[in-house]
Amino acid sequence: MRQNTIPYIFLGIAAILAAAALALLITRPGKKSALPAPKDNAALENKARPEPIKTLDEPMPPETSGEILQDPGAGIKSVDPALLLESIGKALEKGDMDVVSQLIGKRALDAQNLAKLTALAQNSTFRLRNPGGVREVGELELNRLARWALELDGREPGRDRILFDLRNEGGKWMIEKITLPPAPGESVPKAILADSLGIADAFLQAVLRQDFEFARDFVDPATVSDTKIAALCILFEEGEYRMRAAKPLRAMFSRGDTVGYLAHVVAADGAQGAEFALNLRQPPAPANWLVAEINLNGLLTDYANRIAGGDVYYSPFVKNPAGGETLALYFGFDEDAMSDRTRRQLEIVAAMLKGDPTKKITLSGHTDALGTEDYNDRLSANRAGTVRDFLAAAGVPAGQIVTIAKGASQPRRPNVTETGEDNPDGRRANRRTEIYLDF
Secondary structure: OHHHHHHHHHHHHHHHHHHHHHHHHHHOOOOOOOOOOOHHHHHHHHOOOOOOOOOOOOOOOOOOHHHHHHOOOOOOOEOOHHHHHHHHHHHHHHOOHHHHHHHHOOOOOOHHHHHHHHHHHHOOOOOEOOOOOEEEEEEEEOOOEEEEEEEEOOOOOOOOEEEEEEEEEOOEEEEEEEEOOOOOOOOOOOOOOOOHHHHHHHHHHHHHOOOHHHHHOOEOOOOOOHHHHHHHHHHHHHOOEEEOOOOOEEEEEEEOOEEEEEEEEEEOOOOOEEEEEEEEEOOOOOOOOEEEEEEOHHHHHHHHHHOOOOOOOOOOEEEOOOOOEEEEEEOOOOOOOOOHHHHHHHHHHHHHHHOOOOOEEEEEEEOOOOOOHHHHHHHHHHHHHHHHHHHHHOOOOHHHEEEEEOOOOOOOOOOEOOOOOEOHHHHHHHOEEEEEEEO
16 A cells, blocks of 8 residues: 555645746746736737826926026036927927026026027017927037027028027036027127137028028138039038937047048938038137038039949049039030039029129039040030020120130049940049039
8 A cells, every 4th residue: 555655645735836836937037927917908008108207307496587597507407408408498488587597507507698598588479480490500619518599580691590509417407608699779790609610600590591692601612612612502402401309419539729520411311420620720819710621522422322322433523634613514425415413503603693793603614535526626616605504594694704615635433444445433423514603
């Protein structure tokens, strides 16, 4: 009898151990149950939760603007500078200067600035641009000092933004300086802030507006040609570029009177970005900073890939074989008719010329090497004449335009390969009219 009961005893012990192991597996902390959850619970877990509402990191003390000015408070700090600026903008639109003062703090807001800001907010026409009321301008110091703007709606250049310099302290941003636009009756500066970042931003905003004359005021004419400014206007317009929302201008270096910035742009759909470099120099006082160099290589490469089908030689901005820089307009083989792209580029050039009747341009027509010399001379003259006629029809006086036929004498690219074979890509880059802006 005792021998017959032993197997049953072992079976009982095994059953107890299996049950204990299963209980531990189900209830073990930090692990999910091995058993399927009830259907109702699974539905609750998979249900989409609403996005949390963004709020500032710090609660605002119940203080008035007068108390803020008496207390050396530093204002509100936030890990999200955009949210801080949005909060200031909303408070300004409501005219709640107590909240505005608490958000900014005494470090940036003295009694004079508070009075000006109050007068600005109480104006019946005051409102932020929608969309685009909050804009990051760029960085003065990498990851340490940044500039943001509240963009005002319906105002003229020079009065259309409030600028805020924010410093990063321990991972949170706080407002260090505020710059207000001129009040009614005050003279309007070309740039509200004439430091290097202010000039770089004012220049690029003018290019985005296709305001060639305004952009021209911010460059050193000895080192930045009118052709390069015009090319940048064309690239921005035809490539449908806009400044990137996050860190559009990033400081690269600062060496005394020379500062470098990297400008980040994106296509209109935001799907692809490009960058180019700006160097600014400060002439001896009292002169302001000026854009002294623009390196468009990165922008031209992106333009070629997106607009010109990857042809890096099919560029609207080229080095003239005879020296200097020119705008280039391209033609099909044995053609003198303009493409839609060429017409749009010329519309931009026409707008520049019509603004000042003293400006003159030189149009030089060119061909590839196929054909006789006489034929290519006539074709190149026709190409230059086509551009001249378009500009004249757009309202540019004929006296501002000079045309020259160059034939095949000044190729941009070789018409044949090193082995003497035909080079269709090179010939394509040679079929053009170049525009020299003799301003």
